[in-house]
Amino acid sequence: MIRYKEIFLGNQCNNECIYCPYRYKTFSNPDFDSIINALNQNVENPPIPPLVKGGGGGFLIKKYDSVAFYGGEPTLRNDLSGIILAAKRKGFRRIKLITNGCAFSDIQFLLEIANAGCYLFEIKIWGSNPDIHDYLTRTTGSFQQTIQGIENLQRLSCDKFICIRIPMCCQNYKDLEATVTAALGLGINRIILQFQDYHLSLKDVLPHIKNAVNLSILNRVWIVTEGLPFCIMQGLEHHMSEIYYGWNTFFEKVFKHHQYCQDCIYQELCPGVEEKYLEQFRNNEFSPVKETKYLQDILAFHG
Amino acid sequence: MDKKKVILISLNWANHFSLASGYLKAYALKDSFVRENAVIEIVDFDSEVISIQQVVYYLSQSRPDIIGFSGYCWNIVKILDTVRIIKTLYPHIQIILGGPEAGPIGAKYLEENHCIDVVVNGEGEVTFAELLKYYLGQCRLEEIKGVTYRVDDQIIENPPRQPIEDLSEIPSPYLEGILSPRDKVTYIETYRGCVFRCRYCFEGKNLPGLRFFPEERVKKEIEFVLSHPGIKSFHFVDTVFNVKKERLEKIVDIISRANRFGIELRTVEIIAEFVDEETVALFKKASVKSVETGPQTVNKETLKNVNRYYDEEKFKSAVRLLEDNGIEVTTDLIIGLPGDTFFKFVNSVKALINMRPSTLVFSILHVLPGTILYEQSHKFGLTFDDKAPHLVLSAPDFPYEEIDKAVIMAYSLDKEYNIKSPL
Numbered sequence: 267m268i269r270y271k272e273i274f275l276g277n278q279c280n281n282e283c284i285y286c287p288y289r290y291k292t293f294s295n296p297d298f299d300s301i302i303n304a305l306n307q308n309v310e311n312p313p314i315p316p317l318v319k320g321g322g323g324g325f326l327i328k329k330y331d332s333v334a335f336y337g338g339e340p341t342l343r344n345d346l347s348g349i350i351l352a353a354k355r356k357g358f359r360r361i362k363l364i365t366n367g368c369a370f371s372d373i374q375f376l377l378e379i380a381n382a383g384c385y386l387f388e389i390k391i392w393g394s395n396p397d398i399h400d401y402l403t404r405t406t407g408s409f410q411q412t413i414q415g416i417e418n419l420q421r422l423s424c425d426k427f428i429c430i431r432i433p434m435c436c437q438n439y440k441d442l443e444a445t446v447t448a449a450l451g452l453g454i455n456r457i458i459l460q461f462q463d464y465h466l467s468l469k470d471v472l473p474h475i476k477n478a479v480n481l482s483i484l485n486r487v488w489i490v491t492e493g494l495p496f497c498i499m500q501g502l503e504h505h506m507s508e509i510y511y512g513w514n515t516f517f518e519k520v521f522k523h524h525q526y527c528q529d530c531i532y533q534e535l536c537p538g539v540e541e542k543y544l545e546q547f548r549n550n551e552f553s554p555v556k557e558t559k560y561l562q563d564i565l566a567f568h569g
Numbered sequence: 570m571d572k573k574k575v576i577l578i579s580l581n582w583a584n585h586f587s588l589a590s591g592y593l594k595a596y597a598l599k600d601s602f603v604r605e606n607a608v609i610e611i612v613d614f615d616s617e618v619i620s621i622q623q624v625v626y627y628l629s630q631s632r633p634d635i636i637g638f639s640g641y642c643w644n645i646v647k648i649l650d651t652v653r654i655i656k657t658l659y660p661h662i663q664i665i666l667g668g669p670e671a672g673p674i675g676a677k678y679l680e681e682n683h684c685i686d687v688v689v690n691g692e693g694e695v696t697f698a699e700l701l702k703y704y705l706g707q708c709r710l711e712e713i714k715g716v717t718y719r720v721d722d723q724i725i726e727n728p729p730r731q732p733i734e735d736l737s738e739i740p741s742p743y744l745e746g747i748l749s750p751r752d753k754v755t756y757i758e759t760y761r762g763c764v765f766r767c768r769y770c771f772e773g774k775n776l777p778g779l780r781f782f783p784e785e786r787v788k789k790e791i792e793f794v795l796s797h798p799g800i801k802s803f804h805f806v807d808t809v810f811n812v813k814k815e816r817l818e819k820i821v822d823i824i825s826r827a828n829r830f831g832i833e834l835r836t837v838e839i840i841a842e843f844v845d846e847e848t849v850a851l852f853k854k855a856s857v858k859s860v861e862t863g864p865q866t867v868n869k870e871t872l873k874n875v876n877r878y879y880d881e882e883k884f885k886s887a888v889r890l891l892e893d894n895g896i897e898v899t900t901d902l903i904i905g906l907p908g909d910t911f912f913k914f915v916n917s918v919k920a921l922i923n924m925r926p927s928t929l930v931f932s933i934l935h936v937l938p939g940t941i942l943y944e945q946s947h948k949f950g951l952t953f954d955d956k957a958p959h960l961v962l963s964a965p966d967f968p969y970e971e972i973d974k975a976v977i978m979a980y981s982l983d984k985e986y987n988i989k990s991p992l
Binding site (some may be wrong): 267268331354359360383385386423424425426427455457464473483486488504510559560563564566567 | 580817869910911912913915916918919922925971973974977980981982984986988989990991
């Protein structure tokens with residue numbers, strides 16, 4: 267699947283999300299030159315042998331042809347369009363911004379970003395309304411700005427790809443169907459349901475996830491989940507992001523096998539459940555997957 | 570006697586025009602009797618923007634005696650809706666339906682659509698000319714090969730017609746002044762048939778072996794198209810443009826000599842596994858800017874089921890070789906082939922994404938009349954929509970719900986992978 271070179275643009279943010287993975291971290295904000303250096307580090311090591319006979323030493327194959335910028339909130343950098351332009355000039359075919367979308371409520375700023383060469387966006391929404399979203403971002407008005415930003419994106423005449431990330435937590439999981447419905451109404455291209463909160467019982471959120479998946483598929487929009495193990499996702503395996511993109515994300519998480527994993531047919535593939543979740547809920551919600559028609563294909567997919 | 574008025578209608582896609590209609594007219598007008606007694610008009614409509622009412626209005630104004638339609642899986646529904654209204658308004662108009670959608674199942678079309686008079690099966694040039702002579706009173710319908718028709722309530726299927734052996738018998742619609750080249754949508758055909766026998770495809774089964782148009786005629790057509798003002802790019806309709814290197818060399822030589830204005834050759838169908846350094850050099854000499862190729866799936870079992878040739882290493886090398894030389898590669902995948910499953914399809918997607926072609930195209934399997942998959946759908950465990958465009962509904966290990974999910978996933982990936990920056 268499409269692999270993005272992920273580049274961190276700094277810790278600054280215009281929201282103060284309760285569940286922000288960077289909130290307590292003191293990451294430094296990289297300067298322009300170090301970002302350019304990161305963009306330059308994009309060659310397979312060692313270079314693969316020449317494909318063309320007499321081609322003069324072979325091609326330096328680029329490791330990535332796509333780049334994703336994330337933060338913090340990358341749109342707060344005043345050199346962002348310069349960074350995007352640099353990525354474009356370095357031959358990155360897809361330049362994606364992972365953002366809260368607030369800054370796009372300013373159409374002039376959005377045009378600047380699009381003109382620089384960014385057409386792929388991943389935007390986080392915490393709820394279907396300002397009460398939930400603004401509570402979780404701890405920023406009044408952030409919901410309106412994000413929605414306005416997405417509406418502005420839709421106004422762009424250029425080709426674009428919009429993915430909505432919905433983190434699931436204790437405070438918003440009952441609103442999941444409404445949030446997905448709101449996202450679908452914005453004409454988006456993909457939805458990610460991210461399991462965010464280890465205080466939230468998987469048993470409680472699962473019916474909402476099933477409904478959300480059905481809503482999205484009914485509306486012909488692809489939807490995936492993150493952070494949910496095979497044993498929970500039985501029957502919904504097609505929607506497990508990890509099958510396609512692996513378990514490593516830039517959200518640092520430690521996974522652990524639970525007591526029943528040793529009997530599960532996916533045990534070699536699946537890293538288990540977030541360690542903190544197991545501390546909270548123990549093993550009660552899990553049962554090993556004993557058989558599935560997908561196992562061989564999924565294992566083959568992972569080579 | 571007034572001349573019979575004949576209209577050949579084509580409901581095309583994306584503002585293209587019909588090369589088939591050009592061939593039919595060019596061949597029919599070879600006959601002096603047809604020439605003296607019939608007027609043949611070609612009308613191309615863009616099926617995406619034209620309404621049935623507009624087509625009917627056009628026909629109500631021109632009041633032809635005979636209408637011929639080229640039916641494909643993507644336009645047949647609109648054709649049938651048009652024909653039903655026309656036949657109700659003007660019952661005397663004779664309706665001939667040809668093309669790959671209806672031809673192989675002519676009897677079925679006649680049974681289900683009383684507004685159709687004759688269905689032509691196979692290559693239409695000779696059959697259509699003979700049909701015109703029949704309507705002009707010069708020939709008997711029962712003697713015309715390759716037609717299915719109705720006598721009273723009975724449907725008669727005449728013996729099939731073999732493909733035209735010597736393609737030089739068909740005059741060039743370009744050189745005869747029947748078709749005018751237009752930018753981006755002009756196709757040249759240098760041969761008919763296919764060397765491959767893919768079971769989802771109409772060409773290999775129904776037009777086996779290769780029959781070539783004479784080199785001199787191809788040369789004149791290329792020179793004509795390339796000298797035409799306003800042409801910036803053109804195409805070849807050949808099933809595999811690089812099927813034989815010797816012939817490719819000759820065509821490239823013709824193009825490069827005739828191409829004084831840097832006209833680009835776009836989206837030619839190739840077999841990637843035949844591409845080597847020499848081929849790339851030839852493509853560049855011919856100003857080839859983009860090519861389209863398979864593999865439709867990379868799953869071995871599926872490839873075997875559909876009789877598709879694929880060599881992963883050669884394919885991969887070809888994609889890189891072409892892309893690194895500035896020739897854009899479009900690779901195709903089909904969803905729902907027998908032998909594939911949801912995750913096997915996703916594995917094909919992964920394999921192609923790793924090759925980094927310029928464009929990745931997804932389509933859902935159309936179980937087309939006249940193909941092996943259509944005729945032996947039971948053997949392959951396929952269920953499909955009987956109505957055109959005959960989309961697959963399920964395969965043995967690929968149930969409907971999962972095909973549907975694969976389509977939705979592909980739609981999202983298509984948007985992400987093929988994102989285009991504005992010019």
